[in-house]
Amino acid sequence: MGRLLNTILIGVSGGSIYSLMALALVLVWRSTRVVNFAQAGQAILSTYIGYVVITHTNNYWIAFPVALLAGALAGALIDILMVRTLMKRAHSGPVAGIAPVIATLGLLGLIRAVVGMIWGGDLRQFKLPVSNHGFTFGHNTIPFAPINLLIVMTTVVVMLIFSLIFQRTNLGLSLRASAYQPEIARLAGIRVDLTRTIGWAFAGAAGAVAGMLVTPTNYLSPNSLDLLLVSGFVAAVIGGLESLVGAAVGGLILGISLALVLEYISSSLAFPVAFVVLIAVLLFKPSGLIGAKRTRHA
Amino acid sequence: MFGQRRSKRNIFALATLAAGALAVTALPAQAFNVHTTDGVTPTTIKLGITIPLTGSAAPGYSKIPAAMIAYFNYVNDNGGVNGRKIQLVVKDDAYLPTLAVAKTNELILKDKVFAVIGALGTANHIAVSKSVNLGRRGVPDLFLNTGFSGFADAKKYPTTFSLFPSYVMEAKIMGQYLKDKFPGKKLGLIYQADDFGTDALAGFKQAGTNFAVKVSYASGSQSAQTAAGWVSKLKAAGAEVVVMFGVTTASGAALATSAALGYKAQWILGSVGGDATTLKAVGVPAVVLTGAIGASFLPAPTDTSDPYVAFFQGINTKYNGGAVFDNNVLVAMNTAMMTVQALRAAGANPTQKGLVAALESKGSTFASAGLAPLNYAKGVHVGYNGYWFGSYNSSGELKPIGGDYSVYTTDSGAGAIAKSTYVRPALPANGLPTN
C-alpha cells in the first residue's frame, strides 16, 4: 500500500508539471486552433529571463513575475508577427492542418538558437523557491515536497483563473467566439486579432510558469523543456484540447500512468507510455476525455 | 487537380526539377581547395571533428572543440607541428547518426581533412565507420571520446584509436573495488538502458558483483520525477551502497533526489556521470556530493596541484576565454596534446598511413594527463585501460583515497585486474611536446 501511494505521489508531482504545459497549449488551441510547438521555446526563453533576474537579485519571487510578463509579451509578439500572417495565408486547403505545425516548429528552432547564442549550451540551475525535501511522517519521508505542493497548487490556481476568465467575463466570451467562428465574431464587433493576441499572451504566461516551476528541481538548457512539450501536448490531447480542466486531468493521468509503469512494469519504459495511454484514452473517446461535443476537422 | 494537361506539365516539371536540383548540388566541391591533398600543405594540417553543438546532448560536449582549438592555437603560436599550423574543422552532428555520417562525409570529401579526432556516440560512430568506411579510405580516426569497447577492434576498425577505458573495464574494476571495500553490503545499481548500461552489466558480471537491486532508465528520461522512482526502489530494497552508472544529468538527479527524500547510501559514481563541476551546475549541493566515491582515469579537473591540470587551466584562461574548466575541457585539451604528439611522430612529411603506424609504434609513450597507461601497439588500438578511485571532498573535488593515486588496470574481456605501476611521462616543457 505504501508503495502504491508513493508511486501515485511521484505521479502527481510529475503530472502536475505536464498539466501546466498542457494548460498553455490548450489556451493557444482555444484561441487559434493551433497546436503551438513553440510553447517549449517560449517557456525556455521566459525561464532564462527569470534566471537572469535571479542571478542579479538572488530572489526567486522577483524573477517569477518578470518571467511571467516576459512570457506573455513573447506570446503576444509571436501572434502579431507570425500567427496573424499565418492565419491569413494558410487558413484553408490541405496545408492548413500542418502549416501551423511547421511554422511553430520553426519558431521553436529560432528561439532555441537565439537562447543558445545568448546563454550558450551549458546546464544552468537556480535555487529552489521552497524546499524539495519530502514531507516526513515519523520516520517516513514521502516523495512529495513543498515544491511539489507549490506546483500542484499553481496548476489549480492557473486553471481556475483561466476558467473564470473564459466562463465569466466578456473577454472570455470574445476569446471563445473568435476561436470558434472568427468571421461571425468579427461581424459581432469583436476585435478578433486583438482577442487572439490576448489568448497567446495568456498561454505565454502559463508556459513561463511551467518553466519557472520545473527548472529548480531539474536544470535549464536550450533543450531542457523539449520532453515536457511532448508530455504536455499528450496531456492536452488526453484532456480533449478544449478544456482547461481536461488539460489538468490529462496531465495527472499521464504522470500517474508513467509512475505506475516505471514502478511496476519496467523502469526503462518511460517513452512508450505516452503513446499507450493516449491510444487507450482515444480509442474510447476519440476527442479526448472532455473534448468537443462534435468533432471538428482542424 | 491532376487534369491531363496539368499532369503532362507536371511530369516534365519533375524532369527539369530533378535534373536542375541535382545539377545545383553538383557544383564542384573542391573548387576552393584543389591545392591540398589529404589536408596537409607546407604550412597547415587540417583535422576534423563532428560533435553535438546543439540539441539535448550538446551541454558539456559542445565545449570540446573550442578547448581543442585553444590548445592547437597555443601550439600554432609556438611554431606549430614541424612548421605547420593545425586547423580544426568543426561540424555539428546534433548526436544523430544520420548527421554524423553526413558531416563526416563533408569533412573527408569536401574539407579533405587529414584525420578526424575525438568522435563520440556509439551509434553515431558505428554508422560513420560502416558507411563512410574510414578504414577503407585510410582516414585516421583518433582518440574516440567514448567507452564503447567495440571500437578497439583494430581488425574491424583499422584506423580507429580508442582513448577512454571501456565501460566494461570500468565496471570490472568497480566490481572488484566493491568486493574489496564493501563486503557483505547490500548493493544497488542505476544504469542506462542501452549499450552503455549493457557494457556495464557485462563488466559487473565478469567481476562477479551481485546487486540486490538494479534500476535501469531510458536515456533521456532522467529527471527529478523519474529519479524519485529510482530512489524509492533502492530504498525499498535496502541498498547500502549504490553504483550510479549513468550520464551526469542522471547522477545529478539521483543524488539530489536521494537527499530530498532522506535516503542515505554510499554512492559510487561512474566516470561518465561523475564530473563534479557539472553536477554542481545541475544543482547537486556540495554537501550531498561529499563522501561519495568516484572513478576516473584523469586527475580531477579542479586539482591545480597536478602539473597537467595547472598547465591546461592556464591555456584555458589565455586561449579559451576562461571557460568553466570541467572534465570535458580537460579531456579536450588532453586529446589535443596527444594529437600534436601523433602528428609529430608521423614525421616531417606526414601521411595518413604514417600517422597510424606512428601511433602504433610510439603512441604508448605519449605524454598525457591520464593516470592509466596507454596501450597502443601494433594491432592494438586500446587507449587507457585503468581507473583510480577517489572520494569527493567538502568542496566537491575528487581526491584519491589515501592521498596517492592507485590505478587498477584490466581489459574488456575476461582478463585479470591488476594494480598498475605506470608512471605517466612528465608534462613536456611549456606543454609543448618534443617527441
Place this chain on the structure above:
Amino acid sequence: MRNLFGHSSRRLKAAIAFPVIGVVLFIISNRVDELRVYQGANVAVYVVAIISIILLTGYSGQISLGHGALMAVGAYAAVLSQVYWHLPIILTFVVAVLAAAGFGAILGTAAGRLTGPYLAGTTLALAVGLPSLANQFGFLGGEQGLNYDVGLPPTWLGADFTQYKWFFWISALAALMVTWLSFNLLGSHYGRNWRALRSNPTAAALMGIHVGRSKVLAFTVSSGLAGLSGALLAMTISLVTPSAFPTSLSFSIVTGAVLAGVTLLTGSIVGAVVLVAIPEITGALATHLGGSEKVTSNLPGLLTSVLLIVAVLLFPNGPQAIMKRTRKSSH
C-alpha cells in the same frame, strides 16, 4: 487494373518521362564527386519519405507527426529479414514496405476515428515511444544497432563504382518507382476518393465513398512508403539504430512535404533537396560569417528556422504557388 493506371495517354507520357529522368540521373551520377552522389542518395530517400506524407496529408487530409517511427519499422523489418532470413537485398526492401504497411494498417484503423490534433498527438507519441523499444529487446541490437549491408556494387559496374554511387542508384530507382506509382495511384479512383474525402468528408460519404476504409487505405499506403524510405535511410548509414529515427526526423519530413507544396508529388524533390542542402549551406555560411563559438554553433539552426518560417508564411502552398504566380505574371 484499368483504374489503377488511369488514362492511357498519361501512362504513355509517364512511360517516356521516367526512363528519361533515369538516364539523366545516371549521367549526373557519373559526373559529380562522391559527396554529391552521397547527398543525391539522401535526396532520393527523402523524396520517398515526403511522398508518403503527401499521399497522407495532401490527399487524404490526415496528419502524421510519427512517420519517423514508421520509417524505423521498415528499417528494422528490412535488417531483421537480412540477418535472420538472409533474404537478398531487393527482398529486404519489399519486407520493409510490407511490415510498415501492416503496422500502418493497424495504426490507421486505431487512429481512423481521430482527426487533426488528436491524430497529430497520437502519432507524435508514437515517434517518441517506438524507437526506444529497440533497447528493450536484445535481438533488435540496442543502441549499437544492427548492420544493414546492401553489399558492394556488382563488379560489372567497374572498379571505380563507389559504394555511395551504389546507394544512389538503389535509392534513386526506388524514388522514381515510388513517384511513378503514386502518380498512377492518385489518378485512379482511390486518388479521387481521397481528394473528395479531404475536401468534404460528408459529401464524400454521401457519394458512397467508405470514409473509414479510404482513410485506412491511405494510411497503409503512406506507411508502406515510409517503411521503404526508412530502409533506404538505414542503407545510407549502413546501420539500423533507434537514434537514427528521432522525433526530429518526423518533423523534418513533414517540413519537406510543406516545402514541397503538400499536394505536389513533383514538389517532393524540392523538399528533399532543401532538407539535404540546408545543413551544409547554413553550416558553411555560419563558418563564413564567424563570430563567437556560441554564435557559430547556433547560427545554422537560426538560419534554418528563419527560412522555414518565411517559407511557410509566404508560400504556404509550396513551389506550386510560386510557379503559378510567375506563370500568371509572365502573361
